[in-house]
Amino acid sequence: xxxxxxxxxxxTREGLYYVALAVLLVVLLPLALDPFRLNMVGKYxxxxxxxIGLVMCWGKAGILSLGQGVFFGLGGYCMAMFxxxxxxxxxxxxxxxxxxxxxxxxxxxxxxxxxxxEPFHSFSFTLLAVIGVPVLLAFVIGFAMFTRRxxxxxxxxxxxxxxxxxxxxxxxxxxxxxxxxxxxxLQTLNxxxxxxxxxxxxxxxxxxxxxxLCLFVARLVQNRKLGRILVAMNAQENRxxxxxxxxxxxxxxxxxxxxxxxxxxxxxFTLIVGFMSPSFIGIVASIEMVIFCAxxxxxxxxxxxxxALLVNAxxxxxxxxxxxxxxxxxxxxxxxxxxxFPNGLAGLYQTYVMPLEDKIFKRNKGAQLEAKPAEKTAExxxxxxxxxxxxxxxxxxxxxxx
Amino acid sequence: xxxxxTSSELMSIFAMQGFAGLSLFSVFVLMALGLAxxxxxxxxxxxxxxxxxxxxAYTTYLTSGFFQxxxxxxxxxxxxxxxxxxxxxxxxxxxxxxxxxxxxxxxRPLDTLLATWGLSLIMQQAYRSIFGAREVGVDxxxxxxxxxQVTDLVxxxxxxxxxxxxxLSIAVGVxxxxxxSGYGKKVRAVVQNRPMAEAVGINSxxxxxxxxxxxxxxxxxxxxxxxMIGSTGPSSGQAxxxxxxxxxxxxxxxSLIGTIVSAFGISQAQSTMEFFLSGSMAKVLTLLxxxxxxxxxxxxxxxxxxRR
Numbered sequence: 001x002x003x004x005x006x007x008x009x010x011x012t013r014e015g016l017y018y019v020a021l022a023v024l025l026v027v028l029l030p031l032a033l034d035p036f037r038l039n040m041v042g043k044y045x046x047x048x049x050x051x052i053g054l055v056m057c058w059g060k061a062g063i064l065s066l067g068q069g070v071f072f073g074l075g076g077y078c079m080a081m082f083x084x085x086x087x088x089x090x091x092x093x094x095x096x097x098x099x100x101x102x103x104x105x106x107x108x109x110x111x112x113x114x115x116x117x118e119p120f121h122s123f124s125f126t127l128l129a130v131i132g133v134p135v136l137l138a139f140v141i142g143f144a145m146f147t148r149r150x151x152x153x154x155x156x157x158x159x160x161x162x163x164x165x166x167x168x169x170x171x172x173x174x175x176x177x178x179x180x181x182x183x184x185x186l187q188t189l190n191x192x193x194x195x196x197x198x199x200x201x202x203x204x205x206x207x208x209x210x211x212x213l214c215l216f217v218a219r220l221v222q223n224r225k226l227g228r229i230l231v232a233m234n235a236q237e238n239r240x241x242x243x244x245x246x247x248x249x250x251x252x253x254x255x256x257x258x259x260x261x262x263x264x265x266x267x268x269f270t271l272i273v274g275f276m277s278p279s280f281i282g283i284v285a286s287i288e289m290v291i292f293c294a295x296x297x298x299x300x301x302x303x304x305x306x307x308a309l310l311v312n313a314x315x316x317x318x319x320x321x322x323x324x325x326x327x328x329x330x331x332x333x334x335x336x337x338x339x340x341f342p343n344g345l346a347g348l349y350q351t352y353v354m355p356l357e358d359k360i361f362k363r364n365k366g367a368q369l370e371a372k373p374a375e376k377t378a379e380x381x382x383x384x385x386x387x388x389x390x391x392x393x394x395x396x397x398x399x400x401x402x
Numbered sequence: 403x404x405x406x407x408t409s410s411e412l413m414s415i416f417a418m419q420g421f422a423g424l425s426l427f428s429v430f431v432l433m434a435l436g437l438a439x440x441x442x443x444x445x446x447x448x449x450x451x452x453x454x455x456x457x458x459a460y461t462t463y464l465t466s467g468f469f470q471x472x473x474x475x476x477x478x479x480x481x482x483x484x485x486x487x488x489x490x491x492x493x494x495x496x497x498x499x500x501x502x503x504x505x506x507x508x509x510r511p512l513d514t515l516l517a518t519w520g521l522s523l524i525m526q527q528a529y530r531s532i533f534g535a536r537e538v539g540v541d542x543x544x545x546x547x548x549x550x551q552v553t554d555l556v557x558x559x560x561x562x563x564x565x566x567x568x569x570l571s572i573a574v575g576v577x578x579x580x581x582x583s584g585y586g587k588k589v590r591a592v593v594q595n596r597p598m599a600e601a602v603g604i605n606s607x608x609x610x611x612x613x614x615x616x617x618x619x620x621x622x623x624x625x626x627x628x629x630m631i632g633s634t635g636p637s638s639g640q641a642x643x644x645x646x647x648x649x650x651x652x653x654x655x656x657s658l659i660g661t662i663v664s665a666f667g668i669s670q671a672q673s674t675m676e677f678f679l680s681g682s683m684a685k686v687l688t689l690l691x692x693x694x695x696x697x698x699x700x701x702x703x704x705x706x707x708x709r710r
Contacts, residue, residue: 064512144697153447153511154700157647158693164644165689172682283644287519294516327527334520338513339503 013361017302018215025208035197042204042272044312045211049265051292051304052211052218053258058290059298060222061254062234063151067159068262068289070166071134073281075263077170077177078133080276081117082126083186083194103185108175117176123190130267131260138259142252149248151237160283167282182277186270194271207268211305214261218301221257230254291330294337297346306345415677423673425562425631428569430665432624433646435576435658440617441647442656443580443593444610446504447515450522451646452639454496454618457525458488458625459634460533466540466629478543481626485568488622496618500611508610522640529636537635546630561630568627572620577658579616589613593656648692654702664703668692 009015029041050068058064090100098111105113119125141162145155170177178184186194193199221227233240233247241247270276279285288311296307311333318326341347407415433455440448448454465484469477499521507514542561549559580586591599592606600606628634649668653660668688675684696702 058512062512064515066515145700148697148700150697150700153441153445153515154651154696156447156512156515157644157651158696161644161648161689161693165686165693168682168689169686172680172686284640287516290516324527324531327523327530331520331522331524331527334523335503335517338510338517338520339506342513 013357018212021302021305022208022212025211026205030201030204035201038204039200039272040316041309041313042200042207043269044309045204045207045305046265046269046272047289047292047312048211048305048308049214049268050258050262050289051296051308052214052301053261054290054293055296055298055301055304056218056221056230056261057254057258058293059300060227060234061230061251063251063255064153064156064290065159065255065258066156066283066286066290067163068258069281069283069286070159070163071138071259071262072266072269072285072289073166073170073276073278074134074137075130075266076270076276076280077183077266078120078126078129078263079267079270080183080186081120082123083189083270084183085117085120086189087185087187102178102183104178104181104183105175110175114176131263134259134263134266135256138256139252142255143248146248146251146255151251160286163281163283163286167278170278170281178277180278182275182279184275184277186274189271195274200272203268203272207272210264210268214264215301215305217257218261221254222301226250226253288330291334291337295333295344297344297349299343300346303344303346303349310345416674419674419677420670421558423670424566426673427666427669428562428566429624429628429631429642430646430649430669431569431573431662432565432627433621433642434649434653434661434665435573436617436620436624437646438650438653438658438661439576439580439620440614441650442658442661443589443613444508445511446508446614447511447518447647448614448617449515449519449643450499450525451518451617451621452641452643453522453525453529454492454621454639455625455628455642456529456634456636456639457495458492458622459629459638460529460538460625461488461491461622462626462629463533463538463540463634470541478545481543481546481630485623485626488626489619490622492622492625493615493619497611497615499618500614504614505607505610522643526636526640533636535636537633537638539633540629542630565627565630568623572623573658573662576620580658585609585612645689648689648696652692652696652702654704657702657704660702660704 010019025045030038033041050072053071054065054068084102088100088102093099093101093103093106096103096106098106101110101113120129141159145151145158150158171180173179188194194203222230229240229245229250233245233250237247266276266280269280292308292311293304294307295311296303296305314329315326318329337344343350433451436454437448437451440446440451462481462484465487466477466480469480469483473480503517503521504514507517546561546564550563578586580589588599588604588609591602591604592609596606625634625639628638632638645668649665650661652668653662653664671691672684672688675687678684679687
C-alpha cells in the first residue's frame, strides 16, 4: 500500500498516527514540560527503542528474548566508554597516580588503559560499536541457537542467563568496567557539554529523531515480504521451512535488528541520563522491557512507544509517592496484560476506538478508507485464517480464542 | 590457575570445596526438583518458583517463633512440623494460582513466563510489606549445630548434611511418585499424549493442578530446608531462579536424574572454581560453560529420546 507521493502517505490513517505521535513528542511535551521532566521523557523514550525491537522480535517473529537489556547495556556502555575517555584527559585527572585513565581504573590500581578501551578514543568507532557490538553478540547467540532450532522458552531462559552473566561480569570486573556503580561522571561529547538544560533539550530532540528513524525501519521491515515471513514463521514455522525459506536466517536477522535498536537506545540513554550502570542490563531490567512492548501491544510498533512512555511514567509517578505499591502495580500489569489484554493498548484501540474513527472517516472522506494502511490490515490476517490442523491457541493472542 | 599448589594440596582443596559445594547442590536439587516437575512435565515456566520457596522459608520462620514462645519443650522437632506446613501452604497457593491463571495459559508458555514473573513481583513486595526488607533467620535446634570431623582438613556441618539428606530423600520420593505410582503414570500419560489420556478417562485438568501444586509444595519444603543453611529475605528467591532454570534445562527438561546430575555438576564446578578465582568470575565461567554446552546440545544432558 505504497502511496505514490510520500506526502500523501501522511494523510492516510497510518500516516496520521505517526503524525500524532510526532506532534505529541516534538510539540506538546516540550511545550508542557520543564527541561527536567523533558529529560525524563527522553529517558523513557530510549526504552521505546528496545520495545520496538521486541515488537519485531517477539510480537512478529515469536522469539521472546529476556536479554534485551544486554544489548541496551552494550550500546550504552560503548557510548559511556567514549564519553568517559573524553572526560579523563591527563589534565583533568592529574591528581591520579596514573593520569589519563578513567578514575575508577585508578582506584582499582590499574596503571594503563585496557586494550579494549583503546578504540573508544575515536568517535566514529564508537558510533559503529554502538550498533556493531550488540549486533555481533546477537548474531553469535542467534546463529548458535536458531540453526539448532532452539526456540521458545529455551531461548528465553538462555537469553536471561546471558543477561545474568553480563551483569555479574561487569560488577565483578570493577577495574575494567566501573563495577556496580557503572561509568559515571560523563561530561562532554566532542567538547560539547551534555549536562546543561539546553544540551539535554537538544539530546531529547535527537532521541525523538532517532526513534522515528527506527520506527520507519521497523515499518519498512514489517510491510515487506520479509515482515510477512516473520509473522508466518511465528504461526507455522514448519510450513515456512517447507516452503523453502531459511527460517534460521530470518530469525537471526530479526534478533540482530532488535539488538541494533536496543543498542541505539542504550547509547541515547547514556547521553540523556549521563551515566550507565549494570542495573540497566540485569534480569529484572530486561524483563521489564518486555512489559513495555506487551502493554503497548506486541504487534504494534507505535504501541511500543506508548507502552514504554506509559509504564515508565507510571513507574516514576508511583516511586515518587507510593514506592511500596509499584511492584504490586507492575505485577498486576504483567498478569493483566497476559490474561486480559494480550494485544495491549493497540488491541484495545483497534476494538474500541477504531470503529468510532471509521464512522468519522466515512462521513468525511469515504475514499480515504480504501487507502487503509497495510499495518492495520495485516495484523488480524494471520489469526483470522483457520485451517483444520491450525491450532489457533498457538498462533494468535486474541483473548476470545484463549 | 593451579600454579603454586602441590598435588596433595590440590586434592584437599578439591575435597574441601567439594563438600562446600554440597550445600549449594542441596539448594539446587530442592529448587530444581519442583521446577523440573512443573516445567518438564507440564511445559510451564514458573518464574515465581523462588518466591514459593521463600514462602516456605517464612513459614518455617513463623513456626520456629511459635514453638519458641508456646512449645519450647518441643523446639527440637519444630522443623518437621514446619516442613509439612510449608508443603501444605505452598501447595495450596500453587493450586490456587493454577486455577486463577496458569490453566488459561497452557498453550502459551511464553505468556506463562511473563504472568508468573508478575506474580513473583507481587509476592516479593508482599513479603517486604509483611516481614520487612531485612533478612530473617531461624534458630537451629541444638542437635543440628556442630560438625562431624571426617579428616583433619575436612569437616561436615550437621545442618548442611541434614539439608542434603532432605534433598536426596525428596528426590527419591519424587522418583517413586513419578515412576512407581498410579498418579505418576497418569502424569506421564498426560505429558505424552493429552487427548489419548483424556480418552481413557484421566482427568487431565485435575492432573495439571495436582502437578503444579506438587511442584510448588516441593518449593516450599526447599524453602524450609533453606532456612537451615542461610537467612531469608524478600528477594532471596530471585537470586536462585536463573541458576535453577539452567540446572533444569541443562539436565534435560524431562529427566529427573539429569536434573540431579546437572545440579551436582554446576554446584561443584562453581564451588571448586571459587577457590581459585573470585566468586563472581567462578559464577560467570560456570554459567558460560553451561550456556555454551546448551548451545551445542540444546536438549540437555540426559534428554528423553522422543520422536516429535
